[in-house]
Amino acid sequence: MDPRITKQAEHIIEYATKTKKDDNVLIQLTDYGIELAQEIYLLAARKGANPLITVTPTETTRQYYDIDTSFLRNFPKHVYELTKNTDIIVSIRGENNLKALSNVEPERMSIRSSALKEIQESRLSKRWCLTQVPTPAYAQEAEMSMSEYEDFVYSAILLDWGKECSAMEKVKEVLDKGRQVHLEGVETDLTMSIEGRTAIIGDATHNVPGGETYTAPVDDSAEGKIYFNFPGIVYGREVRDIRLRFEKGEVVDYSANKNEELLKTMLNIDAGSKRLGELGIGTNYGIKLFTKNILFDEKMGGTIHLALGRAYKECGGVNESAIHWDMIKTMNPGNISIDGRTIQNNGVFSWNQADKL
Amino acid sequence: MDPRITKQAEHIIEYATKTKKDDNVLIQLTDYGIELAQEIYLLAARKGANPLITVTPTETTRQYYDIDTSFLRNFPKHVYELTKNTDIIVSIRGENNLKALSNVEPERMSIRSSALKEIQESRLSKRWCLTQVPTPAYAQEAEMSMSEYEDFVYSAILLDWGKECSAMEKVKEVLDKGRQVHLEGVETDLTMSIEGRTAIIGDATHNVPGGETYTAPVDDSAEGKIYFNFPGIVYGREVRDIRLRFEKGEVVDYSANKNEELLKTMLNIDAGSKRLGELGIGTNYGIKLFTKNILFDEKMGGTIHLALGRAYKECGGVNESAIHWDMIKTMNPGNISIDGRTIQNNGVFSWNQADKL
Numbered sequence: 001m002d003p004r005i006t007k008q009a010e011h012i013i014e015y016a017t018k019t020k021k022d023d024n025v026l027i028q029l030t031d032y033g034i035e036l037a038q039e040i041y042l043l044a045a046r047k048g049a050n051p052l053i054t055v056t057p058t059e060t061t062r063q064y065y066d067i068d069t070s071f072l073r074n075f076p077k078h079v080y081e082l083t084k085n086t087d088i089i090v091s092i093r094g095e096n097n098l099k100a101l102s103n104v105e106p107e108r109m110s111i112r113s114s115a116l117k118e119i120q121e122s123r124l125s126k127r128w129c130l131t132q133v134p135t136p137a138y139a140q141e142a143e144m145s146m147s148e149y150e151d152f153v154y155s156a157i158l159l160d161w162g163k164e165c166s167a168m169e170k171v172k173e174v175l176d177k178g179r180q181v182h183l184e185g186v187e188t189d190l191t192m193s194i195e196g197r198t199a200i201i202g203d204a205t206h207n208v209p210g211g212e213t214y215t216a217p218v219d220d221s222a223e224g225k226i227y228f229n230f231p232g233i234v235y236g237r238e239v240r241d242i243r244l245r246f247e248k249g250e251v252v253d254y255s256a257n258k259n260e261e262l263l264k265t266m267l268n269i270d271a272g273s274k275r276l277g278e279l280g281i282g283t284n285y286g287i288k289l290f291t292k293n294i295l296f297d298e299k300m301g302g303t304i305h306l307a308l309g310r311a312y313k314e315c316g317g318v319n320e321s322a323i324h325w326d327m328i329k330t331m332n333p334g335n336i337s338i339d340g341r342t343i344q345n346n347g348v349f350s351w352n353q354a355d356k357l
Numbered sequence: 358m359d360p361r362i363t364k365q366a367e368h369i370i371e372y373a374t375k376t377k378k379d380d381n382v383l384i385q386l387t388d389y390g391i392e393l394a395q396e397i398y399l400l401a402a403r404k405g406a407n408p409l410i411t412v413t414p415t416e417t418t419r420q421y422y423d424i425d426t427s428f429l430r431n432f433p434k435h436v437y438e439l440t441k442n443t444d445i446i447v448s449i450r451g452e453n454n455l456k457a458l459s460n461v462e463p464e465r466m467s468i469r470s471s472a473l474k475e476i477q478e479s480r481l482s483k484r485w486c487l488t489q490v491p492t493p494a495y496a497q498e499a500e501m502s503m504s505e506y507e508d509f510v511y512s513a514i515l516l517d518w519g520k521e522c523s524a525m526e527k528v529k530e531v532l533d534k535g536r537q538v539h540l541e542g543v544e545t546d547l548t549m550s551i552e553g554r555t556a557i558i559g560d561a562t563h564n565v566p567g568g569e570t571y572t573a574p575v576d577d578s579a580e581g582k583i584y585f586n587f588p589g590i591v592y593g594r595e596v597r598d599i600r601l602r603f604e605k606g607e608v609v610d611y612s613a614n615k616n617e618e619l620l621k622t623m624l625n626i627d628a629g630s631k632r633l634g635e636l637g638i639g640t641n642y643g644i645k646l647f648t649k650n651i652l653f654d655e656k657m658g659g660t661i662h663l664a665l666g667r668a669y670k671e672c673g674g675v676n677e678s679a680i681h682w683d684m685i686k687t688m689n690p691g692n693i694s695i696d697g698r699t700i701q702n703n704g705v706f707s708w709n710q711a712d713k714l
Contacts, residue, residue, distance in 0.1 A: 021428075022431070024433060024434060024435040026435065029412070034412070034414065037412075038414055038416070038417045041417050041421075042417065042420050042421065045421050045424050045428065046424050046425070046428075048424075048425065048427075048428045048431065050431050050432075050433035050434075050435070050436070052411060052433065052435065052436055052439075053411060053412045053413065054409060054410060054411050054412070055386070055391070055394075055410045055411070055412050056410065057391065057395055059395070060395045060398050060399065063399050064398075064399065064402050067402050067403050067405075068403070068405065070405075071378075071402065071403075071405045074379070074405065074407055075407075076381060076407035076409065077381060077407075077442050078381040078383065078407070078409065078438075078439050078442035078443045079407070079409055079439075080442075081438040081439060081441070081442045082409075082435050082436075082438060082439035082442075083435075084438070085434050085435035085437075085438045085439075086435045
C-alpha cells in the first residue's frame with residue numbers, strides 16, 4: 001500500500017477530527033478508497049473509537065434517482081439514527097466516474113436532497129471531514145496518468161499544516177483589518193470592500209486538503225472587471241473564459257467563449273446570483289495545477305476565487321442566493337492590494353518576498 | 358455482470374426478506390460482493406425501501422482484534438441505533454481469505470462478541486438473511502477454479518424454492534410423526550428417538566441457500582455407531598474420519614484420523630458436548646460436492662448431519678452446551694428409516710423413487 005495513504009489517515013485522525021476514545025466514527029465511501037478507509041478505521045480503533053464504514057457506489061446513486069418519484073421522498077430513519085449517534089463523519093470522495101450523475105433531472109436531485117435535509121443538518125453538526133483519494137476518473141479529468149495524479153493529490157494533502165495555518169492566519173489578519181481590495185491582472189481591474197467582514201481559514205479540518213482564506217465582499221461594493229482564465233464549472237459543464245464587469249456590486253456585463261448561455265442562466269437565477277458571495281485567496285502551494293476539481297482548485301497557491309451567489313454568514317456576509325458558484329483566476333501575473341498596499345504580487349505574498357531578501 | 362447475481366438478489370428481495378415499501382434495509386459486506394449488494398440495493402429501492410450498505414474488510418476485522426483489550430469492550434452506539442431501526446439485514450459472505458482470523462486469540466473474540474451482544478440480539482429480531490458470493494478464497498477452499506465455484510454456488514441457490522419447500526415439508530411430515538430414526542451406512546448403524554419433537558425446514562429465508570430439514574434427538578436415546586466421511590470443521594481446523602459410538606445418548610467411544618486431540622477436547626467441553634443437539638437431513642440436490650463450508654455442506658442432498666452440543670429450542674430440543682458442532686455424512690450408500698420404514702435409500706427419498714416407477 002502507498003505509505004502516503006497512512007499519512008493521509010493520520011492527518012484525518014490526529015489533526016482533522018481529533019479522534020479520541022469513545023468517539024463514534026462513520027467513514028463513507030463511494031467506489032475507490034477502501035485502503036484509506038481501513039487505515040482510518042484501524043487508527044480510530046486504536047484510539048478507542050468505534051468506526052463503521054458505509055459504501056454507496058456512484059452507479060448505485062445514479063440508478064437510485066430513477067426510482068418512483070414518491071419513493072425519493074422517503075426518509076431512511078436507520079441512517080438518521082446512525083448519523084445522530086455519530087461524532088465524526090469522514091467522507092472519502094473516490095468516484096469511478098465523475099459524470100455519472102450528468103443526466104439526472106435536477107428536480108429529482110432536489111426532491112431527494114429535501115427529503116434528506118434532517119440527515120444533512122445532523123451531519124453538519126458533527127466533526128465532519130471531506131477528503132479524496134486518487135482514482136482513474138479524477139486523473140482523467142485532470143488530464144494526467146494515475147501515478148502523476150497520485151503525486152498531485154498527496155502533494156496537496158501531506159503538508160505541514162501548522163506552518164500552512166500560520167500562512168493562512170497572516171492572510172486572515174490583513175483581510176480582517178483591511179477595507180478595500182484591489183485585484184489587478186490580465187484583463188482585470190476590480191475593487192471591492194471587505195470592511196467589517198471576518199475572514200476564515202481553510203485549515204484542513206473540514207476540507208482535506210485545506211489551504212485558503214476567504215471572506216465575504218460588502219454588497220454593492222464591487223466595481224470593475226475581471227477575467228477568469230480557469231473555466232467555471234457548474235453541474236459538470238465548463239464555462240470557459242468568463243469575463244465579468246461589475247457596477248455597484250452587480251454584474252452588468254458578461255461574456256464567455258464556451259457555454260455563455262449557461263453563464264447567463266446562472267446570473268439570472270435570482271437577485272443574489274449577480275452579486276459576489278465570496279472572495280477567497282488560495283494558499284496551498286502544493287497545488288500547482290488546475291484539475292477541474294473545486295476541492296483542490298480553490299486552494300491553489302497564487303490564485304484567487306470569487307463566488308457568485310450565497311455568502312457565508314460566518315464571514316458576516318449577507319448576500320442570499322440559491323447558488324454559490326466559485327470561479328478561479330491565477331494572480332500570476334497579477335497583484336492583490338489592500339487599502340493601497342500590495343499583499344501579493346505575481347502569486348507571491350509580500351511577506352514571503354521580504355523573507356527572500 | 359453475471360446475470361445469476363441479479364437472480365440471487367431477486368430471491369433475497371422477493372422471497373427471503375419480502376422487502377416492501379418503507380422497510381429499512383441494511384446490506385453487509387466484507388471484501389467481495391459489491392455487485393450483489395448493488396443489485397439488492399436497487400431492487401429494494403424500487404420497492405420503496407431504504408437501503409444502506411456497510412463494509413467491514415476481513416483484514417480490518419483481523420487487525421481490530423489487536424487493539425487494547427479494554428477497547429474491545431466498547432459498545433458502538435451508532436451501530437446499535439442503526440441496527441435497532443433496521444427491518445431487514447442481509448449479510449453477504451465474501452471473504453478474500455478464509456483463514457484471516459485463524460491466529461486471533463479466542464478470548465479476544467469472545468470479549469468482543471460479549472460486548473456486541475445487544476446488537477446481535479437486535480439483529481436476530483429482524484428479518485435477517487445470510488448469503489454468500491463466490492470468491493477466490495472460497496474456490497480455493499473448495500479446490501475448484503473460480504468459474505467452477507461460481508457454478509457451484511448458483512446451482513445451490515438458484516432453485517425453484519416452492520418445489521424445494523414441498524420436498525422439505527414432506528421430510529418434516531415424516532420426522533414430526535416419526536418416533537425412532539435408524540441410520541445405516543458405511544461403518545454406521547445408529548438409532549435415536551425423535552418422538553414429540555418438531556422438525557424445521559431451511560426454506561432459503563435465513564440461509565441462502567436453504568435446503569435441510571432438522572430436528573432435535575431425544576436425550577439419552579442415541580445408540581450405536583456412526584462414521585462421518587466428511588471432515589468435521591472447528592475454528593477452521595479439520596477433524597478427519599470421525600467415528601463415534603453412542604450409548605444412552607452419550608459418546609462413549611471416538612476416533613479420528615487427523616486432529617483426534619481436538620475431537621477429544623470438543624467432546625469434553627461440557628456435559629452437553631457429548632450428546633446430540635441436532636439431526637439434519639440435506640435436501641438440496643443442487644449441491645453435489647462437499648466444500649468445507651457449512652452454509653452449503655449441511656444442505657447437500659443425500660447427506661445427513663448430526664450436531665454435538667446445543668439443541669434448537671424451536672425443535673423442542675433440551676440439550677445445552679457451549680458448542681453446536683455439525684458433522685456431515687453421505688448416505689449414499691446408506692439407508693434412513695423411521696419406525697421401520699425406509700424414507701431414503703442411497704441418498705434418494707422413497708417417495709421420489711416411487712415417482713420414478
